[in-house]
Amino acid sequence: MFTYTPSAQNLQVRRKFKGFQNGYLKTHYQDLNEIKIKEYLQNHPEFLDNYVLSHVEPDHIQTWLERKKNDKNRDLCAVSIPKSCMHSESHQMIQDLSLTLQHQPTKYDVLVELGNCISSAINADGFTLFLADEGDDSLYIYMGQNARGEAILTLAKTNEVEVPLYVARQRKAIRLSRNNGDYSNYFKKKPKIGHILCQSIQQPDGKLIAVIEFFKHESGYAFQDEDEDIAYSYIIWGGIALHYAILCMNMNKNKKLNDFLLMVVRSIFQDMVSMELLVPKIMNYAQRLVDADRASLFLVDSKQQELYATVFDVGNDEQQEGKSSPDIRFKMGTGIAGIVAETGKTENIKDAYSDPRFNHEIDKQTGYKTKSILCMPLFNQTSIIGVVQMVNKRNGFFTEEDEKAFEMFAVYCGLAVHHTKLYDKIRKSEQKYKVALEVLSYHSTCAESEVQRLVPQLDNQFPIIDDYHFNSFAYGDDDKVCFAVHMFEDLFGLRRFDRQCLIRFTLTIRKNYRNVPYHNWSHGFSVANTMYTLIKKTSDVFRPIECLALYIAALCHDLDHRGKNNKFMADTESPLAAIYSTSTMEHHHFNQTVAILQNDGHNIFSKLSYQEYKQALSLIKHCILATDLALFFPNKSKLTVLIETEKFTWSSKEHRLMIQGIVMTASDLSASAKPWDVQEKTVKIIFEEFYDQGDAERKAGKTPIPMMDREQPNEQANSQVGFLSGICLPCYKTLYKLIPETKPLLDMVQFNLNKWRKIAANEETL
Template sequence: MSLMPSWRVEVASDEDQEADEASSLRTTGTEGNIHLTFSDVKEWLDAHEEKTADYFLMKADISLINRWLVLHGFLSIKDYVSSRRNSAVFNNSDDSSPIEKCCGYFSDGADATVHQKTNSKKHLRQTYARSRKMNVFRTCDTLGQTHDSSSTQSRRNSLKDMRRFLSLPSRSINILNLLIESKVRIPRVPSKCRDSKRELRFSNERQFFLEIVQEIAHDLDAKSLTQKIIVNLSVLVDADGASLFLIEGPKTRRMLVSKIFDVHFGTSVIIPSPTDDSEIRVPWGTGIIGSVAETGETVNLRNASEHPHYNDEVDKICGYHTETLLCMPIRNADDEIIAVAQVINKNPENDGGIFTAEDEKLAKTYLEFCGIALTNANLFEMSRREYERNKSLLEVVHDLFEEQTSLDKVILKIMQRAQRLLKCERAALLLLQEGGNTESVKFSRTFDLASPAGGHTLSNNRGWPELNTSSGLLQFAERVACTGEVLNLTDPPETQQVAGRHIRSLLCMSIRNRDYKIIGVAIIINRTDGLSFDENDEQLFEAFTLFCGLGINNTLMYSELEKAMARQKVAIEVISYHGTSPKKDVKKFLDARIPTAVEWHLESLQFDDFSLSSDEMIFASIRMFKDLGLISKFRIEYQILCQFLCTLRKNYRSIPYHNWRHAFNVAQVMFAILTHCGLKSILTDLEIFGMLTGCLCHDLDHRGTNNAFQEKSGSALALLYGSKATMEQHHFNHAVMILSSEGHNIFSLLSADDYSRVMKILKHAILATDLSTYFQLRGKFFSFVNNEVYNWDFEDQREILRSMLMTACDLAASTKPWHVQRKVAELVTNEFFEQGDKEKKQLKIQPPALMDREKKHELPQLQYDWIDSICLPLYKSLVKINPRFMEMVEGAELNRERWAALSTQSFSVEESEVSNGNAPKV
């Protein structure tokens, strides 16, 4: 009987497939219907074996072959374990049953060659099957069949031979990266409850074993995997509970870690805090767990309390009593111990409550699969961490190119990422001072990054020891800066008792620039998980220090470039606006008669600031130098002095207040204080020389805007000098430029020591006119003056006195007669209002009240507060040095009362022609 090709064949089976008689074959063709029984078809298939085999090879798939092998018992435990190692972690088929999925890990090499290699898992399985040459399959009726020692050795050799099949191919690594990038969770088989598993365990042992193996096959999370293993293991051997400990850390500092603490495990434990994600850590080599991990031997105890390594401390805490105990190692493909499993208290209703040899064999078989699952999970975790680390390093590189204008911002970003990735409590970075040597290391800047709950801050955390000599941390930094070595310390004794804060671990490395020169030191302290820094941390931190060095080098180069451009811009502005005074302008001062100081009232503290013309102010300046004896004492050439003063006048801009007249008026007050208030007897001639010159130079090239405006507008001056005393630094540098010009150096005949000293005094005098310096120093000055504990023989006190005298002269308009104070107030107000207009139009910001034209009605009250809180306290303190300063106090008090009266009236600049008298020059 033959089947015609033109027919359409359908096989219809009733509910009982095993009864051949109940099955029928219905064929429908063009010539009619022919009814065939299943026996007829079977008979035909038996008679045509070649055609049957060809049809099977053409139509059968891999799952059908594997199912046939299982149903006919062609798989032994050894082959099952060995072939199971080739399962890929990414396979998940929803079209097959659990048994088919588990059986799908096996294939016959000869038959598999007819199938296309559609995925990497099948390819690995087929390759391995061919390498085994089909001689590994043996009949096994039950999974609990006993194997002899030679079978066990064969299995281990087979597992070692399969090592090359356990490595993920490049394609799988790419898939893994995609999974990590997209945060896709690998599908897992839902876990049954313990009761359902126990019921299946005793009803169908084979099905139960296949399901618990398949359950852990696709789980790559160590904590979830641990939970499944301990539940499955306790059900498998009918025990009350189980524990699983993973071996972590380098060989020199290995620990046993339990992701989930179940019941007693027979050793001392380190109880974790809630932030440690409930991990239990057991020291290496201690207790029953540690002994098994170290020796690899199985421990089966009928009475756990009799074992020398047993410890009942957890039993006491939990109120639990451990009687029987089975502890076994878990190995990877290289026969290395990677974990230890422990089950306790066998069910007393079975085997007398004792773990039998059969239990050991079942547990050992299952732990083979657990070793594969844990290896896959560890491999996945390592790949994920490596991916995150590489991603973080790329982000650091991005930060370096994104931010190069601020050293603080670059270092903050890099250290934040280092701290986040290395999971440390504190990070610090110290930059070496330029020009230092290896014998005496000095750090110019320190960045200390703590990680409080509110976020990262570049400041010292109060709970931490400061980076100073007493903390021991600075010694480590200096040592690394000198030697370039890497320090990885655990519990460093030098820092144990500092500030009551325990430093458990410390990693310190040098930072180098592009020339491989050490420019700083980076320190990280205390891993948040309580462990020491390992080799991986060292490698990663080394990469961060490398990037940090590049970032610092690039930022410093960018800063130098900006400064060079700013310096060029400022120089061009100065040259285009100023220059030296021509000789024809100087000539008229050489032979002319100079009036006496008495004729122009130069010694009076009530001098009229507007009584002299521009040329007369140069004559008056010459008179002050002559009467103070500076010309004769320091052999100043008269022509050089005239040239110097004329050039000074030319280098003051035509702005309402901070001009040449203001500079002369400040110098006149200094002259009056020296001659009228007896300060000449306290100060040396060199100090007087430097301070009088400083008064004349203290506002050179003033632009009519203050320091705050330079910073807000990002001017070239702010880029060149920074935000601290911006204009004052510019005034000093401008004075140095004039003194360096040919024919202008009035200090040229001084000795080298005197020249260095007077230049230092000049710089200090000019910088002292910044009110921020006054606010920093006046507390000390008021203290030792009010308590009369001052001694002018001490240089530090003399320096403070010189600063206070410069401020007193700069603010002296508040002590002058009312008509002078009123006119000065008008000039100051006009200049401040012009700055306020610029802030509104150019910077689009709201200016302060004293610079806002719309708030001019508030100026009398502001001026009253200014004199009362800033000026009067200074002049009153000077009275205690010399009573003749009382004249300035009285003048300031009279002006304060005038402003108080105006503040109660309807104030208008146009009506009263007054304004803010002498607002802060900050």
């Protein structure tokens, strides 16, 4: 308990005053006059009490009280110190209080200095300071300050501070003496104290700050009205100093808090990569902020409706030495932390064991005694993601100021925890993705034994394959790989390319075509064969880097095709459609091409210069995207206008990109320009894939278009007539105008179109 004891200087002042009193009495007590009577009555208050009660009418006493009240109000309005108090020592006391204000005092400094001044002015033997807490209806005995200037408090027991509590609640001063029967029990706990004057200290808005209880020993005189007036006047004057001190404290605290939070934000957001690093750091900062002995962070497991601690009991020496804490996990709504997680409301508990909500089990598990608790939720927008719990403030109890500071801190904690959890998920997803890539790489790349097995076959005699009418159905998959490698070597040689790498790349390309009816490895090879033939027969139409891009794009243009078109991907909300909003499958085919090139031993472009490599990839992407028929129509329209107006020029980069797009479409549709037996067989395979998509659409509750409806096979001829006349024929006509060497493609499409027209006409007559 902080009890004021007069200093040696103040004792000397009192002795001088007592000496003055004794000398005055010896000199002037012989003649009875007003001064002597006043002195006698002051020294014998019981005589005055008995006389007034026996000889004065109650109405007259009431008149005196009213007059005194009015006089007192006038004095208070003037905020003046009574003349009786304004001796030299009082002036010195006020000057001391003024000096205190010049050093940016805390409110505790001002309250103590104010108590010292009042004690000297009213000849009190000491005082006890009680501080009020905004958060509850309790008083806290002021025990002094710690090294950081924070108050050390202890909770005042109600039965031992009934007088200060009465003053705090009524905002009225009270004077008592030991012989006052109503409070005899109160004095029993204060054996050497005979007289008490207890007054409240308030802010201008009426908010209670403190209660001061002045006391005198039994040998002293009882406190009088004048003492109460003096004390009250000092309190009014000291209120100005107190107001300044509180402002100064708040400014300093806010500055320190802001500096602290800035340091915290810098620090914790650097460690957002890992919960294991972040949580202990948050807890250590939280401990420092509110001077707690222990700290814990409980995260919410929304699936299990539980709280769990990744790091518990920060501050425990064993934990700091690296020993693991017990596994702490409990249901929402259990204990203080569980209730805070459930309600989202902060809890500040002064005595944990007296609170029925407190969960004793954790103390039993840890062997630690919990006294006070400050528990606050962590939010992610409106949802609670965790709870931070501070345990046992080192000096006193968690205050409302601690709550406010901790509330600001909790905002940053919530952000850090939320983003760290997201980062953890991303990191785990990334690791899963890497594992998936490793598995995929193993299963989707060729084995080295396949490469070695194929090398000797490349020395075999090859059939004539630079022919638009080449029938790929006549050969197996391994043959097509050999043909593809041979076509590449024939076009570009091996001076800047590695044969083993080329074989490996081609085998992996084959492996990454899915086993669907039409868009499979056989189709990829067939398109590449048409492109090879076109490049061979058109000699110098395209530049070397363009030829390289066109051939690789043709070979890879349908990698990982699922047998479904772009519309189906969008309608079924495929993940691919979420990634690529336009040309969905075409973007995926290109990305698969790049992924294969990035595999070890697969980069066939490794000997190209950086600029050549960059240009090749750019052209490959353009060529693969050009196989989307949605891009074909605007591309053909622009090119047709250029041809008709004779504005097309091979020297224009834009014009060359357009013709590359048309060449890609022509190669992709080359099944329509094959001899009739090949064309007829191809159409049956194409429709099998169409029907598979139609079945999937019907299963999803959608009605497939007639061309994809297995129940309408008579639509095949009509659909082919529309396809050849509306897309294939215009494509090959445009191509023929710019590259006449492609006339065999145009002629065969026209032939096949006529055949389909006859079939369609015959079906209509049936």
